[in-house]
Amino acid sequence: MKAIGIIANPASGKDIRRLVSHATVVDNNEKVNIVKRIILSAQGCGVDRVFIMPDTFLIGYKAIEDLKISKELKIDVEILNMKIKGNVMDTIRATKIMEEKGVKCLVVLGGDGTNRAVAKSITTTPLIGVSTGTNNVYPEMLEGTVVGMAAGVVATGACSIDQGCKRDKRIEIFKDGQLIDIALVDCVISRQKYVGSKAIWNIKDIDMVIVSRAHPASIGFSTIVGTSLIVGKDDDFGALIHVNSGNKKVRAPIAAGTIEEIRVDEPRILKLDEAVCFKPTYNGIMALDGEREVPFKVGENIEIKITSHGPYRVIVDRILELAQKNGFFET
Numbered sequence: 001m002k003a004i005g006i007i008a009n010p011a012s013g014k015d016i017r018r019l020v021s022h023a024t025v026v027d028n029n030e031k032v033n034i035v036k037r038i039i040l041s042a043q044g045c046g047v048d049r050v051f052i053m054p055d056t057f058l059i060g061y062k063a064i065e066d067l068k069i070s071k072e073l074k075i076d077v078e079i080l081n082m083k084i085k086g087n088v089m090d091t092i093r094a095t096k097i098m099e100e101k102g103v104k105c106l107v108v109l110g111g112d113g114t115n116r117a118v119a120k121s122i123t124t125t126p127l128i129g130v131s132t133g134t135n136n137v138y139p140e141m142l143e144g145t146v147v148g149m150a151a152g153v154v155a156t157g158a159c160s161i162d163q164g165c166k167r168d169k170r171i172e173i174f175k176d177g178q179l180i181d182i183a184l185v186d187c188v189i190s191r192q193k194y195v196g197s198k199a200i201w202n203i204k205d206i207d208m209v210i211v212s213r214a215h216p217a218s219i220g221f222s223t224i225v226g227t228s229l230i231v232g233k234d235d236d237f238g239a240l241i242h243v244n245s246g247n248k249k250v251r252a253p254i255a256a257g258t259i260e261e262i263r264v265d266e267p268r269i270l271k272l273d274e275a276v277c278f279k280p281t282y283n284g285i286m287a288l289d290g291e292r293e294v295p296f297k298v299g300e301n302i303e304i305k306i307t308s309h310g311p312y313r314v315i316v317d318r319i320l321e322l323a324q325k326n327g328f329f330e331t
Contacts, residue, residue: 003049004042004151005098005106005125007091007118008035010057012110012132026132028057031109034130035063037144038107038151043075045152045328050077051101053094056086091117099125104155105314107147112138112220112289116184119170119311126154126165127311137185137218138168138289142316150316153323161312164319166234168310169212169272173286173294174303183288184311186211186222187304191284192292200287203260206243207284210276212306214239216253220290223252229267238306240276241267276304 008031039050052060060079067073080097084090091110095118098106107128108118115129115138128147129139153159171183188200189208200206206221213233214226225231225241227250246265254260270276279299286294296302323329 001049001102002047002152002155002157003051003101003103004047004155005051005053005094005101005103006035006038006060007053007094007098007106007108007110007114008055008059009091009108009110009114009132010055010059011086012114028059031057031132032059032062032066034109034132034144035059036067038148039063039067039075039077040072041145041148042152042155043073043148045149046156046158047148047152048075050075051098051103052077052079053090053098054079054082054084055090056084088113088117092121095121099123104157105151107151108139110139111136112185113291115139115311116182116289119184120182122311124312126161126314128314128316137213137220137222140316146316146320150314150319153319153328154314158326158328159319159322164322165312165314167308168233168313169238169306169308170310171210171212171238171288171304171306172309173288174305175296176301177303181286181288181294183212185213185289186220186287188221188287189284190287190292191282193283193285193295200290200292203254203262204244207245208240208242210238210240210270210304210306212238212310219253219256221254221287223254224250224262224264225267227252228264229269236272236308238270238272239267240270241265270306272308273305278302 010028064077105126109130109132131139131141171187173181187210191205209221209224211222211225214222214231216226225239231239242265283297285292
């Protein structure tokens with residue numbers, strides 16, 4: 001079976017940052033169009049089956065209906081038979097089910113938060129992240145047709161996964177020695193006490209930012225590091241920076257259209273597997289990839305480290321170049 005999976009998050013790109021910044025809204029009708037293009041191009045590149053996560057907007061159902069009406073659909077496209085709750089657990093469960101069904105490539109439409117949810121349960125299946133969210137440091141801006149082609153190359157085994165994919169870094173969070181959560185891009189230590197609307201945006205409450213990658217051309221809290229130190233996604237290190245302390249000030253794009261002047265100290269490089277340990281002196285919360293997720297209390301033993309245990313990311317340009325060299329596109 002030459003199968004791929006598609007997870008399209010209907011909630012991505014719609015959080016509170018639409019109210020406190022000028023972030024783009026990728027509406028769900030456009031996600032339907034992207035899914036249609038992915039299906040058709042994957043079909044044209046040899047994929048014979050597609051699995052899609054069910055969702056509250058019926059993105060998969062609408063894509064299938066449109067393609068059947070136009071009589072363009074020639075392969076089996078199946079919506080997973082699973083109950084949905086309309087929250088992040090849908091993405092986590094769908095990822096597990098798709099891997100159990102043997103998909104060879106997983107395409108994810110969402111932002112950093114959606115891709116993080118997939119990364120929490122994915123094992124060795126190659127991943128293509130398509131940017132349709134708010135913070136889009138991890139997923140890329142990719143045309144759906146090209147995404148479907150790359151997924152088809154992977155699913156048909158036309159190229160070596162070792163050559164066309166890269167295992168990403170991730171940030172691991174431990175409490176009392178137990179792994180409790182992960183982030184793909186950044187972990188923010190905040191004095192805010194409640195999850196609330198999840199998205200974090202108040203700079204004054206932030207004490208520290210730990211990143212697996214950082215660049216001034218990105219958007220979000222990783223840029224607080226990126227304005228002083230560039231950390232590439234393929235570098236074998238990450239970095240840490242203390243916020244609202246130190247004698248240095250930087251201008252960082254923490255949200256779309258929002259440049260903040262922030263007081264920081266010098267960033268510190270973190271080697272892979274190097275532990276950052278601290279006992280909080282206040283109750284607060286950790287935001288992972290832009291969303292408040294992990295509350296902590298005074299005196300808890302917190303350990304954070306960057307590892308190379310992230311998902312296998314398909315390098316789209318490289319996989320298509322390899323396919324061309326192998327004659328994949330010749331008929």
